[in-house]
Amino acid sequence: MTKYTYTKTQDTRSGFGDGLLELGRTNPNVVALCADLVGSLKMQDFINEFPERFFQVGIAEANMMGLAAGMTIGGKIPFTGTFANFSTGRVYDQIRQSIAYSEKNVKICASHAGLTLGEDGATHQILEDIGMMKMLPHMTVINPCDYNQTKAATIAIAAHEGPVYLRFGRPKVPIFTPADQKFEIGKALKLIEGTDVTIFATGHLVWEAIVAEAELAKEGISVEVINIHTIKPLDVEAILESVRKTGCAVSAEEHQMNGGLGDSVAQTLALHHPAPLEMVAVNDSFGESGTPEELMTKYGIDAAHIIKAAKKVMKRK
């Protein structure tokens, strides 16, 4: 199987912006809303080409969620854009009632998720959003890992009928997935095949998992790396198939341990195939100001911590 390298870095939010632009050209029902963060969400190109299909909402996220729900009535496919924090916690009840319970075809697109937004600090670094969103019935939750995957996911969710939470980030990160890779909602991607331990990674932690695998391989440890871009619905079959082979797993994500991907993997294993699991995630704390790299190290969500977790979990087999 191919090992992964990269020549270019790019922010995942640009993948969203470019995906949205492409959707504008191919699907006349796609409309976009933004709460005073056009630049941050990379929505300007869409606005330039489709001004009549863009709605500036001002700093009023609750209203934006309701507007989006309403626009689906009549067949529009609204994409809302703001930071992940203001896309979820700020408007949980609006999403719950007007979008999820009402089964509205709204795409909640959330940038600057997690610690890697960096210097703005904990007020903006939401680490609970995946948990909040995956608990909502009818909601699909997606956390792509690089520019290409985010662009492909953005395009794919327009063709999916139902509410979606699409989570991406601020910093430039390696582009390592192929530009032409098909994005299938709910389908895990086996990036590297191995036999000793499985790493289930999502979002920015997928690249860290790839780095960890290369290090572990040098020590003779055979690591399987699986990219779980869709946290809900979870690809239970892919998880079980891999762990039946490797016998243990590590989950890796830029999110609280409570409520994140690790939780979902733990639930899957406990229900169907009990096996040791270590979770690389933020352990019940808020973040702080710093560079993305500093924060990932301090809060234990980088390649080094994945390596430690892999070695530990193998001993628990």
Add this chain to the structure above:
Amino acid sequence: MDKPSIEELERIASQVRRDIVRMVHAVNSGHPGGSLGCTDFLTALYFNIMEIKKPFDMNGKDEDLFFLSNGHISPVWYSVLARSGYFEVSELATFRKLNSRVQGHPATEEGLPGIRVASGSLGQGLSVACGAAQAKKLNGDKHKVFVLMGDGELDEGQVWEAAMYAAHHKIDNIIATVDLNGQQIDGPTAKVMDLKDVKAKWQAFGWDVIESDGNDMKSVINAMKLAKSLSGKGKPVINLMKTEMGAGVDFMMGSHKWHGVAPNDEQLANALSQLEETLGDY
């Protein structure tokens, strides 16, 4: 089909009021006060004012839409929906019961015809209505979007986010109405959270404001006709509609006490004796 006369509308409203008190009595829960107060308005909307299509279509293209933001007054909406043919009136007997489409607060999950979004958590309906109105504009659909809110509901900040948005985006195909009954759960609105000059507030937000008496069928009809004539001129329109909580049942009027309390057997009999059965009880 000819539109029903004022007298005919009043007769329908009498039956709707009977439905309301019987529904909440049957399950000893639900919200009769606001429902009775808004009965004339909803009857007028569905039987006279709105252009609607059946069978129900979620997308509601080429027809008028209605959103009930103050979802707790679901009994009046359910009765009017059933009486206007969206579903069998017999289904009203399942209100708030297990395995029913007629949920405590309006919902879409069970597929009750006539409902396009869930409500009950207050403050969200005006936003949804604005979105639906803009979708109509994008679709080149000239029909209107109606929405009803409570006056206590105006305490919610989201209402004012939507109010600002509607004027800024010139959403002139929306006709909002506020049920100005002066009551909310903990008491009169003037005591719980004084709305002060509510007309000036909406005007300051850039809306065309009209005023009406929501318990006078003629006033309701005239207000809605006026609202329609004002729409399409670049500004959203709002109808500040004075009502009496509990209107039509003497002992339920004049206080906030009947906001969310069901009548007992004796009170039900008393209420029904004041309301003529015009279309046959469900």
